[in-house]
Amino acid sequence: MPLVRTFRGIALILGLAAGCGAGQAEDCAAPCVLYESSNELEAGWDLSAGFPLETQTTTDQSLIFVPAENISLAVKLATEPVVGERSGTYVEELYTQLELQPASLILGKFEPVQSWASLFLPGIRATDIAGELDTTERWGVSADYDFAAFGLEQTLTANLFTTDRSILSESLFTNRGRTRLSDGGAGNTEGLSSANLFVAGCQGAAPDDCYDEGEFGYRLGARYQRAGRATPDQIAEGIDPGDEFGVIASAMGSLDLGGDVALKLLGEAAWLANFADGDGDALISTLSAALEKDQWTLATTYSRHASSNDGTAHLADITAIYDFSEEASFLGEEWQWAAGYSYAEDEDGSRSHTISVRLTLSYENNLEWGSRP
DSSP: HHHHHHHHHHHHHHHHTTTTTTOOOOOOSSEEEEEEEEEEEEEEEEEGTOOOOEEEEEEEEEEEEEETTEEEEEEEEEEEEEEEEEEEEEEEEEEEEEETTTTEEEEEEEEEOOOOHHHHHOOSSSSGGGGOOOOSSSSEEEEEEEEETEEEEEEEEEEEEEESSSSSSSSSSSSOOOOGGGGGOTTOOSSSOOOEEEEEEEEEOOGGHHHHHOOOEEEEEEEEOOOOOOOHHHHHHHHOOEEEEEEEEEEEEEEEEEETEEEEEEEEEEEEGGGGGGGSSSEEEEEEEEEEEEEEEEEEEEEEEEETTTEEEEEEEEEEEEEEEGGHHHHHHHEEEEEEEEEEETTTSSSEEEEEEEEEEEEEEEEEOSSOO
């Protein structure tokens, strides 16, 4: 089948990349191949439901081919539960990137990230609500423009996209099925009918690295997604899907408390009309504080999703994280251990208390066959 042959070919390429000599991605000199791997094993116990054990494994494998200094070809595979608890592997991203400093252009399947909280926060369940803002598996075009203003490194980003309905919306091992127009959903329309525009700034680092390396940063933006077709459930409930429009604002800061202790703060708020092309508006907000010392991090997060029709959901998460040094890790790979507690309250008032543990393994590799300038 075409889908099976596609995945076999990509898997072969990734397998070859895994045999490349170790090195840092930022040291790659074209022509070269970069390989990045992130693997998570998470276990959780719901204290309010008799301590049932739930486990989940997720992996992300990325391959980036850099044939010349200003161009790269990227593919990212994700393996995670796709139908109930059954896992499948699918192509999460597949794009070409052109670097035309101070601008860059992406063409293909990518993720127009909407939430800094979803991107940066380290808590085990800290992103459960913030992640609802993300738009994933979109085909389209993304353009960035870097500039400096007001003492900050700034990036202006514009995206034009639609939902992936190609064969790449299916998955291998457990097939989740192809996405179709009849499935509905915000942005699931013919043509590039959805767009967003963001500006982000950071002091001390590029905006993409602001949480880890910056002193202060902000992100402001707006997004629009054309409504998809009404699903059978929406028709039965009398819901007429409407175009989604919203604004998102994020800010973060890092404070040096002395004694090699840093305090990182992040706040985010988003208002969206016809959220997820439903008939209601949503206000999604997140506040987070994290103390960092050496290889330890203690992160606390509170998120809230208020819907004009469905009520309000709450989430509180506290997570302790330990990063093993490369010297203490297998083969120089990066290991991270985390344990946390979370409290969640759904829109219907049901509550849960969960204790979770997570083990993460990250790995980078590259192969160079060109000469450095």
